[in-house]
Amino acid sequence: MSLTERDATELSRTTLRVAQLVLGLIVAGLLFVGRSEHYFPLTGWPLYESIRIARPDASVNATYLRVALGDGGVRELLAQKLVEYSRAGMIQGTIDAATARNDSPARSAARKHLALLISLKLGTSDFDSISVFQRVWTVDLARVPPVNIARPVMSLPVDRFAVPK
Amino acid sequence: MSTLLARFDEWWTRPWPNAAGRFGLYRIVFALSYLWHVSEFDLRALFGAPPGPEYSLPFLQLLPTSPSMWFLQGVDVLLVLSLLLLAAGIRVPVSTALVLVLGLIREALLSEYGVENGNLMPVVFIPLLAFVGSGWGHSYSLDAWRAQRRGETPVSSTNDSWRYALAMRSVLILLAVLFPMAGLFKVTGDGTWLRYDDVLPMLLLRRSVDSVVMGWWANPLGPWLWAHASIGYWMQIGVVAFELSFVLLLAGAAARRILFAAVLVFHAVSALWVMVSFGGMLAAYALFVDWESLWQPVRGRALVDMLRRPLLALGPDRCLAMVCIVAVVVAGTWHAGTRHAFTLGGLINWRTIWFVVAPVGLGGILLSFWRDLERHRFAARESRRAAIADRVQL
Numbered sequence: 001m002s003l004t005e006r007d008a009t010e011l012s013r014t015t016l017r018v019a020q021l022v023l024g025l026i027v028a029g030l031l032f033v034g035r036s037e038h039y040f041p042l043t044g045w046p047l048y049e050s051i052r053i054a055r056p057d058a059s060v061n062a063t064y065l066r067v068a069l070g071d072g073g074v075r076e077l078l079a080q081k082l083v084e085y086s087r088a089g090m091i092q093g094t095i096d097a098a099t100a101r102n103d104s105p106a107r108s109a110a111r112k113h114l115a116l117l118i119s120l121k122l123g124t125s126d127f128d129s130i131s132v133f134q135r136v137w138t139v140d141l142a143r144v145p146p147v148n149i150a151r152p153v154m155s156l157p158v159d160r161f162a163v164p165k
Numbered sequence: 166m167s168t169l170l171a172r173f174d175e176w177w178t179r180p181w182p183n184a185a186g187r188f189g190l191y192r193i194v195f196a197l198s199y200l201w202h203v204s205e206f207d208l209r210a211l212f213g214a215p216p217g218p219e220y221s222l223p224f225l226q227l228l229p230t231s232p233s234m235w236f237l238q239g240v241d242v243l244l245v246l247s248l249l250l251l252a253a254g255i256r257v258p259v260s261t262a263l264v265l266v267l268g269l270i271r272e273a274l275l276s277e278y279g280v281e282n283g284n285l286m287p288v289v290f291i292p293l294l295a296f297v298g299s300g301w302g303h304s305y306s307l308d309a310w311r312a313q314r315r316g317e318t319p320v321s322s323t324n325d326s327w328r329y330a331l332a333m334r335s336v337l338i339l340l341a342v343l344f345p346m347a348g349l350f351k352v353t354g355d356g357t358w359l360r361y362d363d364v365l366p367m368l369l370l371r372r373s374v375d376s377v378v379m380g381w382w383a384n385p386l387g388p389w390l391w392a393h394a395s396i397g398y399w400m401q402i403g404v405v406a407f408e409l410s411f412v413l414l415l416a417g418a419a420a421r422r423i424l425f426a427a428v429l430v431f432h433a434v435s436a437l438w439v440m441v442s443f444g445g446m447l448a449a450y451a452l453f454v455d456w457e458s459l460w461q462p463v464r465g466r467a468l469v470d471m472l473r474r475p476l477l478a479l480g481p482d483r484c485l486a487m488v489c490i491v492a493v494v495v496a497g498t499w500h501a502g503t504r505h506a507f508t509l510g511g512l513i514n515w516r517t518i519w520f521v522v523a524p525v526g527l528g529g530i531l532l533s534f535w536r537d538l539e540r541h542r543f544a545a546r547e548s549r550r551a552a553i554a555d556r557v558q559l
Contacts (some may be wrong), residue, residue: 050357053371090278113212
C-alpha cells in the first residue's frame with residue numbers, strides 16, 4: 001500500500017507536532033530541574049557553577065599500585081588511570097575501602113573490585129599481590145611543569161594484600 | 166498569536182540543504198562516534214564496585230542495585246550490536262530505540278559515580294529526537310536499499326525536506342537552552358563566578374598540577390596565572406558571556422558557524438588545560454556538518470566504486486546477512502579486545518579527540534566562510550556586468 005501525497009503530508013505534520021511536543025517537554029523539564037542532577041537523565045548544565053578552589057597546596061600526592069605478577073614481574077600503575085579519566089572518581093572509593101583498617105565484608109569486596117580493575121587494565125588475572133602506596137611531590141606554581149614527576153619527595157606505603165580469590 | 170505560531174512553523178518547515186542525505190550519513194557518524202564513546206569505558210569495571218556518591222538517583226532505583234557481571238557485559242554487548250545495526254541502517258527505528266534504552270541504562274549505571282552532563286546529548290536527546298522525527302534511515306541504509314528493491318521510491322540524498330531536519334533544529338534549540346543555562350547558573354544563586362575573581366585561575370592551576378601527576382602536559386601559562394590571578398574575573402566574565410551567547414544559535418547560519426568555531430576552540434582548550442572533555446557533545450556538533458556535500462566528491466572515486474561493486478553484486482539481503490554476522494562477531498569480541506580498535510589502541514581518548522576535531526572543524530568552518538565570500542563576490546561581479554551590459558544596450 002503506497003501513501004498518497006496528502007497522506008504523506010499529514011504524516012509529516014503529525015511527526016512535526018510530536019517532535020515539537022517531545023522537545024517542548026525536554027526543555028520544560030530542563031527548566032524545571034534547574035541545577036539539580038537528581039532527575040537524571042533530565043539535567044541542566046550546572047558545570048563548575050559553585051566551585052571555590054583554594055590555591056594548590058605546597059605538595060601533591062597520588063596513589064599508586066604495585067602489582068606482583070604471576071611470572072615474577074612487577075607492574076606499577078597510577079590508580080587514577082585504571083578507568084577513563086572522567087570516571088576516575090570511583091577509584092578512590094574502592095581504594096579507601098580496600099585499605100580500611102578493620103577486616104570487614106566491605107573491605108574484602110573492595111579488594112576484589114580493585115583486583116578486577118587491575119585485571120581489566122592489564123588484560124590478565126595472573127597476579128598475586130597488590131601494594132598500595134602514595135607518592136608525594138612538592139609543587140612550585142612558578143615553574144613549568146609545577147611538579148617534577150621524576151623526583152617525588154617521599155613514597156608512603158599504605159597497604160599490601162594478597163589478591164582475593 | 167497566530168502570526169507567531171505561523172512564524173514558528175515556518176522556521177521548522179524551512180528547507181534544509183541536502184537534509185535527507187546529511188541526516189542519513191550523520192546516522193553512520195553518530196553510531197561510529199558512539200562506539201568510540203562506549204569503547205572508552207569497560208562497563209565490567211562496575212562489577213562489585215562500592216556504592217558511588219549518586220547512588221540515590223531515582224532513575225537508578227529502576228535498575229539492579231548490584232548488577233551482575235552478565236548484566237553489565239550484556240548491556241555493553243547489546244549496545245554495541247545495536248549501534249552496528251544502526252550504522253548499517255538495519256531496522257533503523259528498532260535499532261534506534263535499542264540504542265536509546267541500552268545507552269540510558271549504561272549511562273545511569275555510570276552516573277552513580279558522577280553525572281556527565283555532556284553525555285546525555287548522544288545518549289538520550291539525539292536518539293530520542295531521531296526516533297521521534299524519524300527519517301535518518303531513509304538514505305544510506307540497508308533498509309532504504311531493500312525498500313528500493315521492493316519497488317518503493319527511493320529518497321534522494323539531496324532531498325531538502327524539513328522532515329529530515331527535525332532533529333537538527335531540535336538540537337539547535339536544546340543547545341540554545343543548555344549553554345545559557347550553564348552561564349546563568351555560574352552567576353546566580355550559589356554561582357561563584359562573579360563573587361570571586363580567582364575561580365578560573367585556581368581551577369587552571371589545580372588542573373595543571375593534576376595533569377602533570379597524570380603524566381600529561383602542564384599549562385605553560387601556569388606561572389603567569391599564579392602571578393596574575395586577578396585577571397580571572399575577566400576570564401570568568403568571558404566564559405559566562407560565551408555560554409550566554411548560545412541563544413544566537415537561532416539567529417542564522419553565520420552566527421551558528423561562528424559559535425561552532427568558537428566552541429571547538431573552547432572544548433579543545435578545556436580538554437588541554439582544564440581536563441574537561443565534554444566529548445559527548447561532538448555528536449551534537451556533527452549534526453550540523455553537511456556530510457552529503459563532503460561525500461559527493463568522494464563517492465565517484467575509483468576506490469569507492471571498487472569497494473561498492475562487490476556489495477552491489479551481493480544485493481541487499483546478502484549484505485544484510487553479512488553485516489549481521491560482522492556485528493555479532495564485533496559485539497561478541499568487544500571485551501576481548503575489539504573495543505580497542507575504536508580508540509586506535511588508546512590513541513584517541515577523551516582528550517586527544519579534540520586536538521583532531523578542533524583543527525579539522527575550524528578549517529571546515531573557515532573554508533565555508535571563504536566559499537560564501539567567493540559566492541557573494543561572484544554574484545556582485547555578475548550583477549555589475551549585467552548593469553554595464555544594460556547601460557551599453559541603452
